[in-house]
Amino acid sequence: MPPLARFLKATELDTRLVGMIGALLLIWIAFHILTGGLFLTPRNLWNLSVQAAPVAIMATGMALVIITRNIDLSIGSTLGFLGMAMGVIQADLLPKLLGFEYPATWVLALGAGLALGVVIGALQGALIAYLGLPSFIVTLGGLLVWRGAAWWVTSGQTVAPLDARFRLMGGGTEGSIGAGWSWAVGVLACVALLLAQAHARHRRQKFRFPLRPMAAEIFLGGIACLAILGAVAVANAYPWPIGSVRRYAEANHITLPAGGLVIAHGIAVPVLMAIGIGMTFLANRTRFGRYVYAIGGNREAVELAGVDARWVVMKLFMLMGLLAGIGGAISIARLNAATNSEGTLTELLVIAAAVIGGSSLAGGVGTAAGAMLGAVLMQSLQSGMVLVGVDTPLQNIVVGIVLVLAVLIDTLYRRRTRRISWQ
Amino acid sequence: MAMSDATIPLVEMRDISLSFGGLRAVERASIDLHAGEVVALVGHNGAGKSTLIKILSGAYLRDSGSIRIRGAEADIANPRDAKHYGIETIYQTLALADNIDTAANLFLGRELRTKWGTLDDIAMESEAREVMGRLNPYFARFKDPVKALSGGQRQSVAIARAILFNAQILVMDEPTAALGPQETAQVGDLVRQLKAAGIGIFLISHDIHDVFDLADRICVMKNGRIVGTVRTNDVTTDEVLGMIIAGICPPAAIPGPGAVAAAGRP
Numbered sequence: 001m002p003p004l005a006r007f008l009k010a011t012e013l014d015t016r017l018v019g020m021i022g023a024l025l026l027i028w029i030a031f032h033i034l035t036g037g038l039f040l041t042p043r044n045l046w047n048l049s050v051q052a053a054p055v056a057i058m059a060t061g062m063a064l065v066i067i068t069r070n071i072d073l074s075i076g077s078t079l080g081f082l083g084m085a086m087g088v089i090q091a092d093l094l095p096k097l098l099g100f101e102y103p104a105t106w107v108l109a110l111g112a113g114l115a116l117g118v119v120i121g122a123l124q125g126a127l128i129a130y131l132g133l134p135s136f137i138v139t140l141g142g143l144l145v146w147r148g149a150a151w152w153v154t155s156g157q158t159v160a161p162l163d164a165r166f167r168l169m170g171g172g173t174e175g176s177i178g179a180g181w182s183w184a185v186g187v188l189a190c191v192a193l194l195l196a197q198a199h200a201r202h203r204r205q206k207f208r209f210p211l212r213p214m215a216a217e218i219f220l221g222g223i224a225c226l227a228i229l230g231a232v233a234v235a236n237a238y239p240w241p242i243g244s245v246r247r248y249a250e251a252n253h254i255t256l257p258a259g260g261l262v263i264a265h266g267i268a269v270p271v272l273m274a275i276g277i278g279m280t281f282l283a284n285r286t287r288f289g290r291y292v293y294a295i296g297g298n299r300e301a302v303e304l305a306g307v308d309a310r311w312v313v314m315k316l317f318m319l320m321g322l323l324a325g326i327g328g329a330i331s332i333a334r335l336n337a338a339t340n341s342e343g344t345l346t347e348l349l350v351i352a353a354a355v356i357g358g359s360s361l362a363g364g365v366g367t368a369a370g371a372m373l374g375a376v377l378m379q380s381l382q383s384g385m386v387l388v389g390v391d392t393p394l395q396n397i398v399v400g401i402v403l404v405l406a407v408l409i410d411t412l413y414r415r416r417t418r419r420i421s422w423q
Numbered sequence: 424m425a426m427s428d429a430t431i432p433l434v435e436m437r438d439i440s441l442s443f444g445g446l447r448a449v450e451r452a453s454i455d456l457h458a459g460e461v462v463a464l465v466g467h468n469g470a471g472k473s474t475l476i477k478i479l480s481g482a483y484l485r486d487s488g489s490i491r492i493r494g495a496e497a498d499i500a501n502p503r504d505a506k507h508y509g510i511e512t513i514y515q516t517l518a519l520a521d522n523i524d525t526a527a528n529l530f531l532g533r534e535l536r537t538k539w540g541t542l543d544d545i546a547m548e549s550e551a552r553e554v555m556g557r558l559n560p561y562f563a564r565f566k567d568p569v570k571a572l573s574g575g576q577r578q579s580v581a582i583a584r585a586i587l588f589n590a591q592i593l594v595m596d597e598p599t600a601a602l603g604p605q606e607t608a609q610v611g612d613l614v615r616q617l618k619a620a621g622i623g624i625f626l627i628s629h630d631i632h633d634v635f636d637l638a639d640r641i642c643v644m645k646n647g648r649i650v651g652t653v654r655t656n657d658v659t660t661d662e663v664l665g666m667i668i669a670g671i672c673p674p675a676a677i678p679g680p681g682a683v684a685a686a687g688r689p
Contacts, residue, residue: 200545207549285541287534290523294531297520297568304482304518305532306503364522 010216016358016413020373024380031384038387042237046265048376048383049235050171050334053270054079054327055346056375059353060279061323063371064289064316066354067296069363070128070135072317074142075324075350078120079343080150083328086113087159087338090166106166114325120146121321125314135317143347150340160337170334171268173244179236182266186232189275190225197221235271236264270330277323279368292316296364352399353378356406378402431494433458433623434592439478439488448474450647451488451680456592456623461614463626463638463655466667471647472627473515476594479625480512481505492592503532509591513598515627517581521570525562526551528569529584554583558613559606574601582610586617593617596627611637631660645670648681 008015031039038044058075065072090109094102124142128135168175177185197217204211212220240248240263248263249256283289291312294302302309327346332338357374359366378399385395432455441449449471456462464472477483479490481502490497492508499505505512519528526547535543535550548565555562559579569577578601585593595614599607614624614637628634634641635655643650643666650666657675665671670683 203545207545209545209548287536287542290527290531290534290542293523294520294527297522297570298518300516301518301520301528302531304480304502304512304514306481306501306506307532364520 007216007219010213011220012212012216013220014367016410017367017370017373019413020357020370020377024373024377027377027380027384031380031387035384035387039384042234044383044387045234046238046268048379049271050268051383052376052379053171053268053274054330055349055353055379056372057274057277057330058320058323058327058346058350059357059371059375060277060368061316061320062350062354063357063359063366063368064279064283064292065135065320066351066359066361067292067363067366068313068316069296069299069361070313070316071351071361072124072135072139072320073347073351074120074124074139074146075320075327076343076346076348077143077146077150078117078321078324079328079331079346080340081120081146081153082113082117082325083332083338083342084150084153084159084340085116086110086166086325086329087162087332088153089113090163091159091161091338101164103165105163106169109163109166110169110325110329113329114322117321117323117325117328118318119321120324121318122314124321125317128317129310129313147340147344150342153340156340158337158339162332162336162338166329167333167336169269169273169329170332170336171270171330172334173240173265175269175333176235176265176267177269177272178266179264180266182232182236182264185267185272186229189228193224193228194221232267235267238265239263240265270334273326273330274372277326283368288312288315293364349375349378352403356403358410360410374406430457432456432491433460433493434479434625435491435494436475436479437489437491439475439490440486441474441478441483442486447647449478449485452644452647452649453679454642454649454652456625458591458623459618459621460640461618461624461626461638462652463628463634463641464644465628465631465634465641465663466644466650470644472644473596474647475644476512476596476625476627479505479592480510480514480594482512482514506588509589510594511585511588511590511592512594513581513585513596515596515600517577519569519577519580522568524568525555525565525572525580528580529554529587531584533588550587551583554587555579558583558609575603575606578602578606582613586613590622593622593624594627595624597629598626599628599630599633607633631663634663635660643667645681649679650681650683651676651678653677 028040062072062075086109089112090105094105094108098105124138127133127138197220201211201217242260245261245263246256249261283292291302291307291309295309295312299309328343331342335342353374354366354371355361355374356377357367357370357372359371381399381402382395385398390398434456436455437453439449439452440447452471452475454462454475464476466472474483478485479499481499481504484500490499497508499508520531526544529551530547535546537543551565559576562576562579564572564576569580572580578598582598599610602610611633614626618624626634626638638655640652640654641658641663642652643663645667650670651672653673653676658673662673665673666676670681672678672682
């Protein structure tokens, strides 16, 4: 084995995830060249991350659903319905009770939306898990039902404007946490990561298990911290547009200096929410996640082991409903309006992101992190093509081809590694 | 085995019946098992052996009949209930989740957790290394999904899972089907060791030599019914084959509902 390959093996990194990151970087560089240097700018990357957030959030859950050999086609419609519900609650119901711009309006609306999402997920999950109906059919029904329900909430009327605090969840100039907090979040993330790494190594040492070489540990920790801090630096390198700065200065009675005032965006709130979902933790470190994978591998074995597999599947669909609520909140907050068509066809983007991210429809295989990467990859293609000036129909053609290509490469890769493990 | 007659049986299944649609998979089967005893269940494919023991394991729910554990009525409606009574099962299909690793399979449904409630993978791997080391000293692929293991290694994982949790009653459905001669001998040693520790074992096997080698008693099933039960020391292999093929009980056997009345017997 050549030294580089040996070193990569020692890091115990998921080679497929590394391959995906490589593909993403290639796409970014290609678009950067094609657009004459417009793609890899703080502004574009910042927008990219905000735009990818809702699909990325839902794709993490979809990956787990797919791992259990199920599917959720209703997620786009659920998002639309929950968006309408949250819109009406904050723009119509709560103002009547509490007055406009009441400080807790945003959290009440969000909480109600998420709770409703869990209820919808529970309803569909119960039909799938306990009555044994195919998830494809149940959620196909859900796709129609919740889209219709979204219309019924206001008889098709758009709800706007939304609560000012709620709107922060959509990102944008105000919906970012600024340079200082962004650095704090970044440093905190690095510290947490390194502590977790050290703790894991210490535990392995205590049980006298084989350890990764120290060089590999340092390499991994270094790369991860560099990536986190790099992302923060990019977010902070995107300054507020001049209009927002002027408004901010007026509101705070600051005279604008001659050279203008540079205020960094920092990490956008939707991105923070996407990172904070902790789906990787759920999938890898909890019993729930362990059962999700095991059900995908052999559901009968899970049941014979005494696990209530039906309850696991039901919980998974409840989680999916919760994620649709979060996705819906971000979507309507960004638009500053709730429309009944919000999220149309989003379920397909979410499934595509999960599949590009390595989830296998045969079950048992996939990761939440891969699904998020898949979402970023698809969003990169889309915004890259917009920047290059590709027509919309052609954009769809390209995304479709990439989806199939990703699965093809994955299948070939799997076939090859399987053959190697047989030898 | 005079001792077993005086004591209360560890397991007592009485008049167990189960039909799948119109098919009577098990009909009024009664069988018992004492502590420190190995009872072999033999018969053709489809004779109802696996179905009968899956009722004990909680994988199937019986239509009628009773199960008593140590003399007390046992309420076994699912695999979790069975495990609660100390019943562990090695299924013929092994019942492993192929896409997760050895430790995850061993602890499936009974994961060790840290004080924060998260999975304690390292502690589980440590115990997995310990128990696998006893069964299969050369086993080293703890990081691979079970799918990547050989048939014998997979079987070791299934056996390890059954003995990891201090089973009182062990059900082994064809435990040596995928094993080579050396590994089969190892399983034989293990059965004797567990028996000496006072564990009761139901053994389903197609290998009549294994059965005579390991079992104290042999119970023969045919067409869902029990032909008869006999002490291994009181019969020859030919007599047992006669029970399996023709359903004829030798004089030493206690006949069951499936026995064909032989000439010269009441």
